[in-house]
Every structure is written in structure tokens, then in C-alpha cells.
Amino acid sequence: MAGTSSFVQKLGNSIKKVSESKSSSWWYNHHMRAASRAIFQRIPLVDFVLEVRDARIPVSSAYEQLRSFPSSSKKIIILNKMDLANNSNTKEWMAYFKEQNYVPYAINSHNKDNIKEFLNFLQAKVRDLRRNAHLSNTHTTSVMIVGIPNVGKSAFANSLHQIGRITAAEKGKLKQATVSPHPGETKNITSLKIASHPNIYILDTPGILPPKIVDIERSSKLALTGAIADSLFDQSELAQYFLSILNLSHEYKKWEKISGELELDKKVNQIMNDHTQDVVVRAVRQALFKDISAFKGNLDDEKDMVQLIEAQFTTLRKVFNVNSDSFEAANNIVAGKLINLYRTGRLGHYTLDSLQET
Incomplete structure (x- = not known):
């Protein structure tokens, strides 16, 4: 829009300078580089990948690293923070992703009912996977959560963990992923159990931005x-x-x-x-x-x-x-x-x- 272009130009150029500056200790620092390599190596090994995006920017918040992997039924696009986005636009984006043969799901990671619905959806996907791949009852399903910083990956992981602890043995001390309003707080890959019979574990990963953003x-x-x-x-x-x-x-x-x-x-x-x-x-x-x-x-x-x-x-x-x-x-x-x-x-x-x- 013409009325916003000058502000985009001014802000965007300021950010571009930071991303290109070798003196920046935040932008694609050694934590991001190490995490990026670890995630890249593990993606082919997990059963499902949940790519968490911000529902306000469904394309701009895409996780660049997944471009290296072909689209498949093992990847689910999570439009998080749907409560902050325009509801009509979110429905349009959901329809668009389905037309592009993606599996999208819109959530509010702080809404328990919404998380329960998604967990049921994910468990149905796991059952289909086990049936089609003829996996044994002892197979543990692994689900990796990936995304750029501050799209709500850790809050989403914690909500799944809290809702998914369904057996008495799992109601002990709660292990949580680090949640912060500041981007880049998660430094390591964390494993959290979200379901039993069969066992499902999620891997919460650090937020990764590309080394440079030209746009x-x-x-x-x-x-x-x-x-x-x-x-x-x-x-x-x-x-x-x-x-x-x-x-x-x-x-x-x-x-x-x-x-x-x-x-x-x-x-x-x-x-x-x-x-x-x-x-x-x-x-x-x-x-x-x-x-x-x-x-x-x-x-x-x-x-x-x-x-x-x-x-x-x-x-x-x-x-x-x-x-x-x-x-x-x-x-x-x-x-x-x-x-x-x-x-x-x-x-x-x-x-x-x-x-x-x-």
C-alpha cells in the first residue's frame, strides 16, 4: 500500500543493516547456526514436522529451512496466534494452503479446547501413519516443532504437553519448554511427551531466521x-x-x-x-x-x-x-x-x- 511504503522502506533498511552486520550478536548467531544444523539433520528422522507460523503473517513467517525438503503429508502448517489475526483472512489462508496440497491447522496455543482438538487431530494422523506403515505397537512417534523466533513454538509445545499427560504416571513434575516474549530464548532441542498408547513425543526447537532477509x-x-x-x-x-x-x-x-x-x-x-x-x-x-x-x-x-x-x-x-x-x-x-x-x-x-x- 502506498501509504505504508515509506515506513516499510525505512524500517526494512534498518533491519537489513543489522542482518548484514558481522558485529550483531543476535542475528544468526552461533546458537542459531548450531541449532540449524541439528534441526536439518533430524527432520528426515521424525514422523511428523509441525511448522509453526504466525497467523498474522502466514507467508512471511515461513521456515526457510523446510524449502530443502519436499512437501509431504508428514508436514503440517500450524497457523498460531489466530486470536491476533483477522478471522476471515485466516480462513482464506487455510483454504489457500489446502489448495496447494498442504495440511494447515489454525490454533491459539493458549486455548485449551483448541489444543485438545489439535491433539485429537494429530493422534488420528499418527494412527493413520502406524496403519499405513505397519508400525509395531512399541513404536514411539516423534514430532518436531520448527519455526522462526517468537511464533509461539514453546507455548504450543507446553500446551500439548499439559493437555496430553493423560496417565497417572505422567502427572508428576511438569517438564516445560522455555517460553518468553523475546525472540531467540530457546537454545536447545527439548523433548516433551504429549500422549501414551501409543507414545508421542514432541521436539521443541530454537527459532531460526535465515542468515539474511533481502525482502x-x-x-x-x-x-x-x-x-x-x-x-x-x-x-x-x-x-x-x-x-x-x-x-x-x-x-x-x-x-x-x-x-x-x-x-x-x-x-x-x-x-x-x-x-x-x-x-x-x-x-x-x-x-x-x-x-x-x-x-x-x-x-x-x-x-x-x-x-x-x-x-x-x-x-x-x-x-x-x-x-x-x-x-x-x-x-x-x-x-x-x-x-x-x-x-x-x-x-x-x-x-x-x-x-x-x-
């Missing part, structure tokens, strides 16, 4: 959804990119019914410092709706979009109760809070990859 639009989407460490680029650039998407979407129109001015007494001012409070989220939605609705410029024009976003930053500094002598520092604080609200679904549900692009 700046893809890298911008990865940054916005949290696959790339926030410390590697300017948070204000990231927030500007998000606001350009919001301003061109229909999400803000859902906030029209939010009415009433907040009485900014001392108690409310204290609350406003915590951007996760419901009253603050409502105030943010209300303020953004007013700014976008009142704007008379052309949002397909870069200069007009920049003008609106500058006005929105000014508004959000007041809403978030940010006081700083440094204009840049204040904007970074606003940016951090805004991006957190986006990533937790408090500011709408967006699917950033479009089928038209594909």
Missing part, C-alpha cells in the same frame, strides 16, 4: 510481530509502521461507539502510566479514532500520512501520561507501549500478508 517488506512484518529482537532497531520506526497500517484499516472504525471523556483526576493519572489497564486501552482507542476520523488529508499520500502519525504521537503522549524532557525518549516510550498493545491484540486484529501478494 524489506517481509523483514518489517517480522519486526512488527516480534520475530526480530526489538533492541536491533528504533521502536519509533516500528510504531510508525503500525500506525500507517492502522490508519488504512477498518479496525479503528469499530471504536466509534467508545464515548465519554475520561476524568483525569490523580487516580486516573496514576492508572494512565500502566498502558495495559482497560481504561487506558479505551482511551487509546478513543484518541486514535478521533485523530483518524478528523483527518482531512489523503492517507495514500506519504506526506499526509506522516502528518497524521505525528499528530497521533502527540495525542498518545498525553494519553499514556508520558512526560520527558527528551522528545525522542518520550516517543520511544509511546512506541513501546503502542507496540505492546498491538502485539497483545488490544488494538485490533490484523493479517499483514495478503493473498494478492502471494
